[in-house]
Amino acid sequence: MKVLVANLGSTSFKYRLFDLPEGRQLARGGIDRIGQESSHCFVEIGDQEHEVDQAIADHAAAVQLCLDQLTDDNYGCLKSVDEVSAIGFKAVHAAHLSGVRIVDDELLSVMQELFDIAPAHNPPYVKAMRQLREAFPQIPLVAALETAFHETIPPENRSYAIPRNWEREHGIKKWGFHGASHRYIAGRVAELTGRDDLKVVSCHLGGSSSLCAIDAGQSKAASMGMTPQTGLPQNNRVGDFDPFALPYLIRRTGKSLEDILKDLSSKGGLYGLSNGLSTDLRDLEEAAAKGHESAGLAIKTYVAEIRRYLGGYFALLGGCDAVVFTGGIGENSKLVRAGVCNQMDWAGLKIDKQKNRTATGEAVISSDDSTVQVWTIPTNEEIIVARQTADAVSRVSSVESPGQ
Numbered sequence: 001m002k003v004l005v006a007n008l009g010s011t012s013f014k015y016r017l018f019d020l021p022e023g024r025q026l027a028r029g030g031i032d033r034i035g036q037e038s039s040h041c042f043v044e045i046g047d048q049e050h051e052v053d054q055a056i057a058d059h060a061a062a063v064q065l066c067l068d069q070l071t072d073d074n075y076g077c078l079k080s081v082d083e084v085s086a087i088g089f090k091a092v093h094a095a096h097l098s099g100v101r102i103v104d105d106e107l108l109s110v111m112q113e114l115f116d117i118a119p120a121h122n123p124p125y126v127k128a129m130r131q132l133r134e135a136f137p138q139i140p141l142v143a144a145l146e147t148a149f150h151e152t153i154p155p156e157n158r159s160y161a162i163p164r165n166w167e168r169e170h171g172i173k174k175w176g177f178h179g180a181s182h183r184y185i186a187g188r189v190a191e192l193t194g195r196d197d198l199k200v201v202s203c204h205l206g207g208s209s210s211l212c213a214i215d216a217g218q219s220k221a222a223s224m225g226m227t228p229q230t231g232l233p234q235n236n237r238v239g240d241f242d243p244f245a246l247p248y249l250i251r252r253t254g255k256s257l258e259d260i261l262k263d264l265s266s267k268g269g270l271y272g273l274s275n276g277l278s279t280d281l282r283d284l285e286e287a288a289a290k291g292h293e294s295a296g297l298a299i300k301t302y303v304a305e306i307r308r309y310l311g312g313y314f315a316l317l318g319g320c321d322a323v324v325f326t327g328g329i330g331e332n333s334k335l336v337r338a339g340v341c342n343q344m345d346w347a348g349l350k351i352d353k354q355k356n357r358t359a360t361g362e363a364v365i366s367s368d369d370s371t372v373q374v375w376t377i378p379t380n381e382e383i384i385v386a387r388q389t390a391d392a393v394s395r396v397s398s399v400e401s402p403g404q
Ligand SMILES: Nc1ncnc2c1ncn2[C@@H]1O[C@H](COP(=O)(O)OP(=O)(O)O)[C@@H](O)[C@H]1O
Pocket: 008, 009, 010, 011, 012, 013, 205, 206, 207, 208, 235, 279, 280, 281, 282, 327, 328, 329, 332, 333
C-alpha cells in the first residue's frame, strides 16, 4: 500500500511517499524556508533528484505542489493521486485526542480550538487536512499526534506545580512534542547499537527544538510543555518564560494580552534574541562570524538552554549512554553541537572535534574514550507516521469488514 506522509514544520514542508509494509521510500520532497523569499523546493523520486523552481506561499500551496510533483508527467511516480491508499499527517496538538486517529470532524474541531496555543502548527494542519478531505474524499487521512510518544512520561515529569484540578479538568500539563522524531531516534539508536536498554537524550534541533529523555525506548521527559512554544528557544517562538511577566508587559506597553502572545509566538526565540535578524540558524552563524552581537547572543542562549535540559536529563535518567543530535540544526550545525558538548568531560562526554566537523548522515562524533556516545542521526519522522497510518487504516477496515 502506498502511504503519503505530510510533515508541515514551522519553517518547512516535507513529504515522503512509502510503499508499505516493506517501508520502501518511493519519493520525497519539500520546501525549506517556507513563506520566505529565499525558500527552496526539492524533490527526489527513487534516487533521482529534480530541480523545481517555484515560489510557494504557504503550507496549503505546498501540499498541492507535492501532489503535482508525484503525478508530474515527466518525472512523477504516480499516474494518479488515487494510487495513494492513505495520507498520514505528523499532526501536533489535539490535547486529549492524542495517539493515532482517523481525521474526522471531532479531531478537526479540537485542533481548531487549540489554534491559539499551537499557532505555528495547528492552523496549517487543519487547513491542509480540510483541503485534502474535500479534494480526495476517497483517501483516508490519518493524524499521528506528536504527543503520543510521551504518554510514558511519569507524573512527576509531566505536572506543572499548579492546582491539581487544572490538570484533571483542563489538561494543563507537559504534553511534549516531536514524538515521531524522538520515537524514530529511540528505535534507530537501538538498531545501531544492538541495545534496547540504553539511556538516551534525543536532541531534536530545528525550526522547533526539543530534548527528550529516553530510557529503554520510552519517553521519560520532554522539554516542550503544554504548548510547542515552551522549552528551548524556538525559531521565532519564546521557549520557557515567566507568566508573571505578562501583566507587567501589558501595563508597560499598552498592548493587549493577544498582541503580547502573538509577539511571543512570532517575534521571540532566535528571531527575538538576534534582534529580528533571522529565524534561521544558517543566517545567525554567518552573521555571528562577522561579529553581529545579537546573532552571537542568540546562538549562545540557544546552546545554554540546550545544556540546561541536557544536564537535567542526565540527572533524571541517572546517567546517559548516548546523546543524539537530529533535526535541521542538530544534523547540520557543528557549531551548536560543539557548544552543547563543550566541557562535559565531568559527565563522561567528550566529542572528537574532527569527527564533529566532518560528520554527515549517521555518524559517531564522540571521542574513543567518551563513555557517552554522541551521534548525529538524520531523523525520519515520516516513516514512523507512515507505519502508524497504515496500522490505523487496517484497524478501521478490519472493524468495518470483520472476519474477512
Ligand atoms: N546547514 C545548516 N546549518 C545550520 N542550520 C541549519 C542548516 N540547515 C538547516 N538549518 C536549520 O534547521 C532549521 C530547519 O530545521 P527542520 O528540522 O527542517 O525544521 P522544521 O521541521 O521545524 O521546519 C532551519 O530553520 C535552520 O535554522
